[in-house]
Amino acid sequence: MIKCLASGSKGNCWAIDDGKQILILECGIPVKDMKIGIDFQISRVVGCAVTHTHKDHAGYIHQYEGCGLKVWKPYESDSTLEVTQIGAYKIKAFPLVHDVPCRGFLITHPVFGRILYATDTEYIKYRFRDLDCIIVEANYMNEMLSDDLEGTTKRNHVLRGHMELQTTRRFLQANVTERTKAIILAHLSNDNADRDKFLTELSPLFECPIWIARKGLRLPCPTER
Amino acid sequence: MWIKKLIIDQFKGIHHAEYEFGETINQVEGENGSGKTTIPDAVLWLFVDCNYNLRFNPLVAPLDMAESSPSVTAVCDIDGTEVTITKIQTNTRTETEEGVKRSSNNRYVINEVPVTQRDFKKKLLQYGIDTDLILPCVHPMVFTSQKGADMKKILFDMASDKTDLDVAKTSEETAYVAKLLEKYTSDELIAKSKATKKKSDEMIKAIPERITGLEQAKVAADENPIIDEINSVEGAIELGEAELKLIDEERAKQSGELEKIRHALFDAQRAVVDFEKEEELNEAHFKRKQAEHSLEVKKEINDFSARLAELHIQGKRLEAELSSQCAKKEIATKQYRDKKAEKAPELTLPRKLTERDMVCPCCGQELPADQKQKKIKENENRIKMQKADNEAVLAHWKKSRDASLKKIADEGQAACDAIREIERKQELLAISIANTQKELNLRQTRLEKALAEETEQYKPSEETLKKREEVTVAVKDAKRQFEEASQKYMESDPVERKKAINDTLRGLRSKAQDLTNQLAVIRKNSDIDAQIESLQNERMKYEQSKATAEKILYQMDILSRMKNDLLVEDINSHFSLVKFQLFEYQKNGNYKEVCVPTIDGYRFGESTNTGRELRGKIDICHSLQKFYGMNLPILLDNAESLNSYNVPDVDRQLIMMRVTDDKELVIKHD
Numbered sequence: 001m002i003k004c005l006a007s008g009s010k011g012n013c014w015a016i017d018d019g020k021q022i023l024i025l026e027c028g029i030p031v032k033d034m035k036i037g038i039d040f041q042i043s044r045v046v047g048c049a050v051t052h053t054h055k056d057h058a059g060y061i062h063q064y065e066g067c068g069l070k071v072w073k074p075y076e077s078d079s080t081l082e083v084t085q086i087g088a089y090k091i092k093a094f095p096l097v098h099d100v101p102c103r104g105f106l107i108t109h110p111v112f113g114r115i116l117y118a119t120d121t122e123y124i125k126y127r128f129r130d131l132d133c134i135i136v137e138a139n140y141m142n143e144m145l146s147d148d149l150e151g152t153t154k155r156n157h158v159l160r161g162h163m164e165l166q167t168t169r170r171f172l173q174a175n176v177t178e179r180t181k182a183i184i185l186a187h188l189s190n191d192n193a194d195r196d197k198f199l200t201e202l203s204p205l206f207e208c209p210i211w212i213a214r215k216g217l218r219l220p221c222p223t224e225r
Numbered sequence: 226m227w228i229k230k231l232i233i234d235q236f237k238g239i240h241h242a243e244y245e246f247g248e249t250i251n252q253v254e255g256e257n258g259s260g261k262t263t264i265p266d267a268v269l270w271l272f273v274d275c276n277y278n279l280r281f282n283p284l285v286a287p288l289d290m291a292e293s294s295p296s297v298t299a300v301c302d303i304d305g306t307e308v309t310i311t312k313i314q315t316n317t318r319t320e321t322e323e324g325v326k327r328s329s330n331n332r333y334v335i336n337e338v339p340v341t342q343r344d345f346k347k348k349l350l351q352y353g354i355d356t357d358l359i360l361p362c363v364h365p366m367v368f369t370s371q372k373g374a375d376m377k378k379i380l381f382d383m384a385s386d387k388t389d390l391d392v393a394k395t396s397e398e399t400a401y402v403a404k405l406l407e408k409y410t411s412d413e414l415i416a417k418s419k420a421t422k423k424k425s426d427e428m429i430k431a432i433p434e435r436i437t438g439l440e441q442a443k444v445a446a447d448e449n450p451i452i453d454e455i456n457s458v459e460g461a462i463e464l465g466e467a468e469l470k471l472i473d474e475e476r477a478k479q480s481g482e483l484e485k486i487r488h489a490l491f492d493a494q495r496a497v498v499d500f501e502k503e504e505e506l507n508e509a510h511f512k513r514k515q516a517e518h519s520l521e522v523k524k525e526i527n528d529f530s531a532r533l534a535e536l537h538i539q540g541k542r543l544e545a546e547l548s549s550q551c552a553k554k555e556i557a558t559k560q561y562r563d564k565k566a567e568k569a570p571e572l573t574l575p576r577k578l579t580e581r582d583m584v585c586p587c588c589g590q591e592l593p594a595d596q597k598q599k600k601i602k603e604n605e606n607r608i609k610m611q612k613a614d615n616e617a618v619l620a621h622w623k624k625s626r627d628a629s630l631k632k633i634a635d636e637g638q639a640a641c642d643a644i645r646e647i648e649r650k651q652e653l654l655a656i657s658i659a660n661t662q663k664e665l666n667l668r669q670t671r672l673e674k675a676l677a678e679e680t681e682q683y684k685p686s687e688e689t690l691k692k693r694e695e696v697t698v699a700v701k702d703a704k705r706q707f708e709e710a711s712q713k714y715m716e717s718d719p720v721e722r723k724k725a726i727n728d729t730l731r732g733l734r735s736k737a738q739d740l741t742n743q744l745a746v747i748r749k750n751s752d753i754d755a756q757i758e759s760l761q762n763e764r765m766k767y768e769q770s771k772a773t774a775e776k777i778l779y780q781m782d783i784l785s786r787m788k789n790d791l792l793v794e795d796i797n798s799h800f801s802l803v804k805f806q807l808f809e810y811q812k813n814g815n816y817k818e819v820c821v822p823t824i825d826g827y828r829f830g831e832s833t834n835t836g837r838e839l840r841g842k843i844d845i846c847h848s849l850q851k852f853y854g855m856n857l858p859i860l861l862d863n864a865e866s867l868n869s870y871n872v873p874d875v876d877r878q879l880i881m882m883r884v885t886d887d888k889e890l891v892i893k894h895d
Contacts, residue, residue, distance in 0.1 A: 032775070040776035043769035068429070068764045 001220060002115070002133065005029060005037035007186045007213035011056050012119070013037065014135070017044070018111055021087040024048040024064070025105065025117055027071060028056045031063040045069055046087030052102035052120060075101040096121035098161045116175070119187045122160055123167050128175050135213070138168040138185040138202075140192035162187070165198060169205065176206055186213040226354060226856050227878035229307070230300035233267050235293040236285055246880060247894025248302070250872060252864075253882045255890035261882040265364075265860035267297040268880075271312045272349070273359050274331075277862055279367065286316045286329070303352045309336055310349075353855060362850045363857050365842030369829055373820035380805060380820065383852050384795040392788045393780075399787065402780040415781055418774040425771035432764045439753045439760070448747045451740055458737045465730045472719045472726075479714055486710045490703035497696045504685065504693075511683040519675035522668055529665040536658045543651050550643040557637030564630050569622055572615035575607045786816060799852050802844035802873060835866040840873050847875040 005013035011028035015038050022038055022045045035042060049072040050058045061071050074082035074093035082093040082103070088110060093103035096118060104118035106128060113132035118124050120137060139162035145155070163171075172183060183206060185198055195212045203210055211217060231244045239260055244253075253261050266276040266283070276283040286293045296313040311334040319326045333345035340348060346356050361368040361379070368376060389411045393403035405414055578601060583592050592600070685693075789808045797804045806821040806828070824841035827833040833841070839861065846859045856877060861867075864881030872879065885891075 035772050035775060036779060040772040040779070041769075042772040043765045067768055068432075068761060 001218060002135070002182075002184070003037060003219075004184070004186075004213045004215060004217040005034055006215050008188060009056050009190065011059070012187065014117070016089065016107065016109075016112070016115065018088060018109060020044065021046045021089070023086055023089045023091075023107070024069070026050055026057045027061045027064045028059055030060050031067055034064075042067065042069075046089070047072060049074070049084075049086065049091055049093075049105060051075065051096070051104065051117075052098060052100050054100065054120065057120070074103045094126055097123055097125070113179075120161055121163060123163065124171050130177065130179050131175055132179060133182045133184070133219075134172065134175065134180060135184045135186050136168055136171060137163045137187040138165050138193070138198055139163050139187055140189045141165045141194070141197065144192045144194065144197075162189070165193075165201060169202060172202070172206065176208065178207075180206075180208050182208055182219055183210045184213050184217070184219070185210065188212060226301050226303045226352065226858070228268065228299050228858055228880075229302050230298075231264065231267060232296075232298040232300075233263065234296045235287055235290065236267055236270075236295040236297060237263050237287065239263055240287070244892055246858075246878065246892065248878060249895055251878070251880045252869070252893040253880060253890065254885040254893065255887050257884060259888070259890040261884075261890060262862055264880065264882065265862055268299065268858070268860060269360075269364070271297045271299055271310060272354070272363075273356055275360070277364070277860070279360075279364070285314060291318050292316060308352060309334075311335070354857065355853065355855065358849075358853050358855065359857065362846055362853065362855055363860050365839065365846050365859065365861050368845045368849065369822055369842060376805075376822075377807065377818070377820040379849075380796045380807070381792065383799050384792045387788070387791060389784060389788065392791060393784050396783070396787060399780045399784045402777055402784060405777065411781060411784070414777055418777040418781070421774040422771050422778070425767040425774065428767045429764055429771065432760055432767075436757050436760055439757050443750045443753050444746055448744055451744050451747065455737060455740045455744065458733050458740065462730055462733045462737065465726050465733065469723060469726055469730075472723055476719060479717060483707075483710050483714045486703075486707050490700075490707045493696070493700040493703040497700050500693060500696050504689065507685070507689070508683045515679055515681065519672060519679060522672040522675050526665060526668040526672055529661055529668055533658065533661045533665060536654060536661055540651065540654050540658065543647050543654060547644060547647040547651070550640045550647060554637055554640035554644065557633050557640060560633045561630060561637065564626060564633060567626060569619060572618065574611050574615070575604065578604050782816065789816075789818075800844060800848040803841045803848070836868065836871055839864070839867045840871060843873050843875060843879070847873070847877055850877060 001017040003015040005015055006029045012026040013029045013034055014025040016023045024045055027048055027050055047070045048064055050061060052075050064071055072084050080095050084091050090108040092106040096102040096104045098120045102120050107115040107117065114130055115133045116128055116131050117135045118137065142164055199210060211219065227248050228246050233239050233242045244264060253264055255261050262277055269275050269277060270285055275281045285295045293316050294313055296311060298309060298311040301308050301310060313332045315330045317328050333340050333342060335348050349356055390403060390406040393399040393406050583597050584590060585592055793807050803822050803824050806819060806823055809817055809819050811817050822829040822841060824833060824837050827837060829838055843859055850857055858878035858880050861881045865883035
């Protein structure tokens with residue numbers, strides 16, 4: 001089960017649950033809300049992995065660590081490729097393009113297969129084989145950007161640190177295979193994104209279903225039945 | 226119930242007044258001081274003993290009268306029946322030294338029948354008027370002037386009774402507590418969960434410090450190089466021990482060989498001893514053989530000597546016998562002679578009778594003839610018998626002497642025969658003695674010769690001498706060999722070599738011990754790691770029990786909101802215009818219980834205007850009456866704040882006092 005506990009600039013948190021062990025991605029919401037999201041089964045949590053230091057991803061790390069959870073922070077390392085094993089989940093971290101050091105995750109699980117998690121990046125320079133599930137950022141649409149903010153820091157942050165829908169589309173077209181069973185579009189901007197438009201744009205291009213990440217989204221894992 | 230007529234006597238500023246009302250809306254109009262407020266005061270005093278300002282047991286007696294009996298009579302229509310209710314107060318006023326003393330006493334009359342206060346309340350209840358609930362139902366200011374909590378208490382009583390379990394069962398979100406609520410009450414669950422959470426928090430709080438303590442106790446070192454070193458040292462120890470073992474085996478072998486040589490020496494020595502023993506036996510045998518001859522002669526000499534002695538003894542015996550027989554012969558000869566010379570025995574005859582015999586011995590007279598004759602005859606017989614006896618004795622003696630003679634002669638003859646026999650024997654014995662002596666002498670000579678021969682010495686044989694030489698040489702050889710082997714054995718003692726190896730081993734072992742100790746210290750790290758892991762597991766256990774408690778509290782919170790939503794809905798369904806806000810979210814997201822009446826979305830006391838609030842208050846009275854199932858007039862003073870077109874539509878009697886410039890009090894109704 002892939003659960004979206006929160007996605008977006010207000011906070012990000014995901015739970016990947018194989019029925020025995022839960023892997024938490026991002027510590028961007030209070031532990032209290034994370035616990036609600038995993039039905040308070042804290043003892044099943046084997047660890048957390050965080051992509052970068054921004055508040056909406058790492059803002060509550062101290063609370064998570066305060067709960068005795070181990071938090072993996074590969075962005076602290078200078079090495080470009082970090083690998084770890086958290087419970088049954090093997091995670092490879094790869095660099096993304098953001099205004100702070102940021103990592104994407106390729107998660108391999110004996111049952112779920114290969115899950116890609118990449119958000120807060122201008123683009124992804126890698127290609128991945130045999131992905132079963134892709135959770136990827138689709139932050140904004142160029143045509144929806146308001147001209148009022150032109151030249152402001154916020155606009156620059158959006159442009160430089162996040163994926164435009166077409167970038168996302170190109171990435172998906174390059175990486176989605178027959179094996180891919182689910183695509184989740186994550187971290188949609190509040191102002192510059194439109195769920196329906198995104199879906200209308202991308203759905204015809206891929207055979208597998210596409211979801212928009214939102215709090216409470218629950219998907220059976222790719223190979224789960 | 227609606228009041229058709231109100232009769233007031235000696236009440237406040239009014240001496241006597243009678244007011245008639247309509248069934249629905251009544252506007253009581255007049256200038257200030259015209260007695261408008263006295264009307265609601267009188268109604269409230271009649272039913273609940275307070276005035277419109279909510280003062281209980283108010284002073285109602287006119288101030289200008291020393292003694293008065295204020296009374297209020299309401300002629301009411303209760304479901305079509307006219308009921309007259311009267312309350313009369315008797316006031317007495319006595320002036321004492323301490324001042325003016327007042328006392329009052331209330332009396333009640335219903336339909337002209339006086340009743341006690343208790344029966345008054347009871348009777349009213351029968352008419353559907355609960356005096357305990359009247360106030361908020363008739364006085365629009367009462368309900369909202371209470372504290373929020375008191376309002377809420379009344380409002381919550383209006384809600385239908387739904388248990389937490391019933392509500393919890395209706396939603397997935399509260400499914401977990403729904404199960405628990407079958408066993409526990411909400412309060413129990415919340416208290417229990419809070420306690421669990423607190424306890425878990427305390428337990429969790431202590432763990433990180435313990436983990437830090439354990440982390441500090443760890444030693445930064447890698448155990449692998451030490452394990453390698455230990456392995457190499459242990460290998461060296463093994464080699465050293467193997468060498469020692471080899472040396473010991475070699476030594477044991479040498480010792481075995483030496484032992485063999487020692488045995489050979491013993492064998493040779495034993496051979497010498499055996500040989501000498503045999504030689505001794507040989508010599509003894511020789512000597513015994515040498516002595517054997519003389520011994521034989523000696524034995525013969527002894528035999529002959531013994532025989533000679535025996536013969537001499539025989540000779541002596543014979544001599545003794547001879548002398549005895551000779552003596553016997555002499556005795557017999559003498560006896561014979563004696564016997565022959567023996568004389569026959571002398572035989573006597575009885576005496577012949579004399580004259581004295583013929584005289585009586587007693588008287589001395591001659592005996593008669595016949596006696597004399599008799600006596601003579603007897604004497605003659607006696608002599609005759611004696612003669613026969615004498616002859617017999619003599620015959621016997623002759624016979625006996627002859628027999629004795631014969632016997633003695635025989636004995637003498639036997640002795641003579643014996644003597645002749647002995648003498649013959651003596652002759653033979655003499656010959657024997659002579660022969661024996663001769664033999665003895667011969668043996669003596671032989672013995673002398675044998676003894677002379679015995680002085681000859683034992684001489685071992687040539688072969689023996691050769692053998693002796695052999696065994697002696699063998700012993701000498703064995704001894705020499707043993708000495709050489711001993712010398713060699715002593716010289717080849719590996720004690721020094723062993724000492725050196727043992728020293729090395731000791732060093733190695735102590736090093737191994739040191740390394741093992743070091744390893745133990747490092748390995749303690751893994752023990753510590755295990756302890757830390759177990760602490761982390763323990764912590765996770767408490768985190769889980771905390772989370773479970775939080776889950777219960779979270780769901781109880783949801784349940785509380787669900788319940789509150791239902792409650793609010795339920796309560797507000799009783800009101801037409803007013804909606805009570807019973808819960809609100811605080812800035813921190815928590816949920817807080819409040820009690821704020823609102824009308825048209827405006828909160829009372831904050832954002833409403835007076836008219837709107839009055840509408841709301843009338844609605845509250847009306848709604849409460851409906852809820853309690855009562856039909857009472859609603860009394861509103863200061864009603865001029867409300868336009869007449871704004872008066873809410875209520876199906877109760879409404880008596881509204883409004884200030885106008887009318888000098889006289891006017892009651893307007895349909």
